[in-house]
Amino acid sequence: METFPKIISVDDHTVEPPHVWQDRLPSKYRDIGPRIVRAPVREMTFVGGKFAPKMGAAGDDGPMADWWVYEDLLRPLTRLDTAVGCSRDDIKLEGITYEQMRPGSFSVPERLADMDVNHVQSALCFPTFPRFCGQTFTEAKDRELGLLGVRAYNDWMVEEWCGPQAEGRLIPLTLVPLWDAELAAAEVRRNAARGVRAVCFSEIPPHLGLPSIHTDYWDPFLRACDETGTVVAMHIGSSSKMPSTSADAPAAVGSTITFANCCFSMVDWLMSGKFDRFPGLKIMYAEGQIGWIPYILERADVVWEENRGWGGVADKVRRPPSELFAEHVYGCFFDDAFGLRNLDAIGVGNVLYETDYPHSDSTWPTSREVGESQMGHLAPDVVEQIVRGNAIALLGLTREGLWGPSAGPGA
Template identity: 30%
Template structure:
């Protein structure tokens, strides 16, 4: 009888977050077929990203470059079912949930799940715009501008429930600044850039070359987002060193588990640079990279810093807490200790909806045991307040969890 009473008294995950405006800090927008062609000048329509039949197969093309096969970037189907693993590559946009691309359906999904807002990333051009390098500069810049126009329109139609991040022409810092200004003026609240411009003949992100962009981000309060995978310039999700003897599903599992590694390297480089002395207001977000590895990385970096710098004072943890945020979703075991060591103010809840590893169909309920152990203040920060503050969200029209 005692166990029955305790079970009845147990609060649900939503009840534990009652009154909190939950923010999902990493979701994805499936590009719809006429996103670019409906907005492009007539002379550029045929070269803009669009679906075309090539060699008898429907593909996403940008000029003569194949961006992707014809799939809907969603593991959630129209009937609400969720596909396992790699099967989402076999389904075009017509098969997937309309919420992946239709803003009204997306907001309806948020209402059903008790989520106040989403931060969102597109897919086709790469999360940092790296895939756009495969075409000429005029085409890639126009494509990015049109995409940002469409994303700002989506945010407005959603009444600030969906916050897409702006993509920049990072291969030219002056153009990147100009587009960041334009995107910010349209209401977009953060930027995506390539994490490794030095791989393309440009200075790395810690150099003064990037000062105009960092100054703008400080002035406008724009977080700089590095999404695992394409923001590092990769051509796909598969990690290069995954063993060729593995099956597709095995490769997917290994690659998915290791996608955080390039973000870790980017973070390590930034933490030991002097970028934050020159730009004390700069904020970076490591998106879809998880949480558990961060405390170890920080402690390990601190050890090597102290050993190699001969006692030179520098607190890696303090620098991290002032300038970095990490998005997590799949972890439950060990989360409390990681939050304690990293700081509840630096952790963002995410679901990766509607990608294959997303928390679906019960994104908040997935973290029932975590929420039962987190103190209410930390839970409110991680599941909403941190992202709301970081991205300067207007959640006045968004409901709280209930």
């Protein structure tokens, strides 16, 4: 491919610096709010889709790690949080410190430099410590502190991570307090007023003990997203339950089928009636890949056509699910040659590109080469649309693909 468009990645990640909550929470909460403690790792496993770390006591032998401590939560930084720059064979489930990770994981100038190396112009970043939709704060005991934690993260995301030094190249993605749909709606509107056009959400809320998308519980939140043009962004694992087949299945099993939750979630949304009620609503699935989408749309259409009466959706799903998908849903991929060979069955306008920096699956620093290899059969205008055009339209970026508080679609 003679020229490859500058990439707008819709799924990268930030590792929050230690000061995020300590600088922003009221003083009375700093001793129990999120903070970093350096301590040894006694044990750490990831089996059956469950992550189980254990902190050692001061003076214990064992590798040292930086741990996020919040109420009763002890969560170490791991090599899987930030694996870029390491040999694939050296990427293991182990605790690390900030000094052991690539600085671009948490430093804006270093992130921009790593984006330059990877032919990336702009990037939307999901959280690490809060988890992919803020589950950390949702599970906390103190709701007042949890809400302050959500707002502090969002203020850091907008004002610092995506602040002036980012030069419009980092695109804000915020959290909401999932335990209260009205508070969630208010937080969407608060951030939309300062130019934010994407919010994290859970792919399968009932896995978090929350109401499903089939209830009316989420309507205030969805209405706020609809009215402000805020995209609902769902990352694999945002239900805190990664796909697996058994309690003793190795992590490789879950890693192979990570798309499964996206698949289940998308069917939920297509059969929920929400897109008819909120016609401007857009949703996206980060890191879910796209090769599975054509069959699911085909099957959903068959079920809707033949079984919608007894299937319980005749009164709320007015059009074939594939039509709803075309207008409301976006699949995201970083390495999916099969999906790209079947792009016509998905829709050019429903696909977004990502690099997953700095995770172990990331294509950094060869995202351009991967894209050139897998998109070589596509027309240049199609490649342009997938690699950046769809993201510009969806996220309200400037024509140059940059974010700014006053940027709007096509601004």
